[in-house]
Amino acid sequence: MKKLILSIFLVAMAMVSCNNKSFQEETRQMEWRGVMIDVSRHFYPMDVLKRQIDLMGNYGLNTLHLHLTDAAGWRLEIKKYPRLTDLGAWRTHQTWKEWWAQRPCATEETKGNEWFTPAFSDAQNGFGGFYTQDEMRELVSYAQERGITIVPEIEFPAHSEEVVAAYPWVGYNHAEMDMTKDSTYMFMADVLAEVAEIFPAPYIHVGGDESATQKGLQPEAMRRIQKIVEGLGKRMIVWDEGLTDNPADSAQIIMVWRNPDTATEAIRLGHAVIMCPSNWCYLDSYQDRPQGQPEAMGGYRPLSHIYNVPLDSALCAEATSTGHLLGIQACIFTEYVPTPEILEYQIWPRALAIAERGLGRTRSYEEFHKWAISVADSMRAVGVNAFDLGNEYGERHESLQSVEHVGLGTKVTYNNPYNSYYKAGGDSTLTDGICGTWNNNDQRWQGFIRDIDIVVDLGEEKEVSSVELSFLQILGPEIYLPATVNVSFLREDNSNIASSECKMPVDLYEAPFAVQPYKIESVQKARYLHITAQRTPRRGWLFLDEVVVR
Numbered sequence: 001m002k003k004l005i006l007s008i009f010l011v012a013m014a015m016v017s018c019n020n021k022s023f024q025e026e027t028r029q030m031e032w033r034g035v036m037i038d039v040s041r042h043f044y045p046m047d048v049l050k051r052q053i054d055l056m057g058n059y060g061l062n063t064l065h066l067h068l069t070d071a072a073g074w075r076l077e078i079k080k081y082p083r084l085t086d087l088g089a090w091r092t093h094q095t096w097k098e099w100w101a102q103r104p105c106a107t108e109e110t111k112g113n114e115w116f117t118p119a120f121s122d123a124q125n126g127f128g129g130f131y132t133q134d135e136m137r138e139l140v141s142y143a144q145e146r147g148i149t150i151v152p153e154i155e156f157p158a159h160s161e162e163v164v165a166a167y168p169w170v171g172y173n174h175a176e177m178d179m180t181k182d183s184t185y186m187f188m189a190d191v192l193a194e195v196a197e198i199f200p201a202p203y204i205h206v207g208g209d210e211s212a213t214q215k216g217l218q219p220e221a222m223r224r225i226q227k228i229v230e231g232l233g234k235r236m237i238v239w240d241e242g243l244t245d246n247p248a249d250s251a252q253i254i255m256v257w258r259n260p261d262t263a264t265e266a267i268r269l270g271h272a273v274i275m276c277p278s279n280w281c282y283l284d285s286y287q288d289r290p291q292g293q294p295e296a297m298g299g300y301r302p303l304s305h306i307y308n309v310p311l312d313s314a315l316c317a318e319a320t321s322t323g324h325l326l327g328i329q330a331c332i333f334t335e336y337v338p339t340p341e342i343l344e345y346q347i348w349p350r351a352l353a354i355a356e357r358g359l360g361r362t363r364s365y366e367e368f369h370k371w372a373i374s375v376a377d378s379m380r381a382v383g384v385n386a387f388d389l390g391n392e393y394g395e396r397h398e399s400l401q402s403v404e405h406v407g408l409g410t411k412v413t414y415n416n417p418y419n420s421y422y423k424a425g426g427d428s429t430l431t432d433g434i435c436g437t438w439n440n441n442d443q444r445w446q447g448f449i450r451d452i453d454i455v456v457d458l459g460e461e462k463e464v465s466s467v468e469l470s471f472l473q474i475l476g477p478e479i480y481l482p483a484t485v486n487v488s489f490l491r492e493d494n495s496n497i498a499s500s501e502c503k504m505p506v507d508l509y510e511a512p513f514a515v516q517p518y519k520i521e522s523v524q525k526a527r528y529l530h531i532t533a534q535r536t537p538r539r540g541w542l543f544l545d546e547v548v549v550r
């Protein structure tokens, strides 16, 4: 029955896909036009991957990068190390969110204890799954028939909780492999040999990101892994820590996931580069007004934003011709993607923007957008759970034009400093009339990793009727609404005329995403406004964009 549904789906998709000729008309196509799917944080059955392969093939994407291993589950059968899947593919909780929240190191008793037993289980009692080698071979040939190469990723040395749980002798601590032991490299050599035999792709990705231990050892460790990979006849891909944290061998291909400018430096040093800077290419983000969308990691990355992924045109022209800009990729990490339906929803139609740039098409954004709406409609018509692009709400309306108010341009004194990473426009941010977007990273929202304590100086005593502050909440990155906001109205001589308080609405405590105004109405003649915002017991971040005084 499943096969029949799949065949009907394929015929339907072939009818709605654009034809191959249009791809051939494009100039400056990138060799790698990819989608990365994280099958570790949540496991997706074979037919779900096949469906994404069909869609990719129909719209000019040609590389499926599978993030097969990570803390939350090892997803590929390795014959020499069966515990990787006997244990490491099955965890104690169905969703990543539940599992992560209860992990032992998240509790007070075990915080700081690096040697805990992660919560894995077995096939009878646990949640998850894995692909057998035969299944993966089948997927590889299914993809090949549709012009798609599958590139496997095996994380090293970090993001390896499941490896250490299965084979503690590989571990430096609960999360990272030991870079000093020969046995670690023997383990990796065995695993990669089996991987190379399953995937005919010319590349193997070995992670290399976000290692927090064994500082200084990683460059040599990555070179040892590189030798193994090259010995298997493959080229090694690493995340961009390979460049910024290590002096990497230029034969290593750099996948740029952080600062897009890193690409220029990598290419200058002779690396080939694949671009997937997270602020543009990560699909674990909201594609429309977050209220009403599936919970996401955070960020607002609609189709238009992804389309504008910065690929400097000179770099693009030069590097594609020299082969150094190998490609571009959308990535979906799946901490907040518990079902195949949400996976599909987050990918489509946004991955079309990556295809468009990778294909080097020259039509205008308006033309592309119109086409993408029709593609999303046709996908939905045949049962693909694509986002309804034609009914997009779009950016936060308040952010689209500046707001006029009595406090505009006035001086703010910070009794508690803002965080330097989220400083936005610095000291003028909260009275510059510019409101934040749906994205906490927009440098319009100012971030505080403490309670807020500021004084706004209106310059002279002025009639004030209300003070309104909007705060952001995004549970994923621990950005929370404040429990309370207090405003004290002070005279010229600093004497307090009145104080008022506004509390967080209780129903928003668990809201995955919220932008909530705290409005204090009190008619006063004041020069100074002393404003404090107190965090809830969860602590975390406070994000504020403007103090609107009327």
Ligand code: ACM
Binding pocket: 209, 210, 239, 257
């Ligand atoms: C990554 O997002 N850590 C590559």
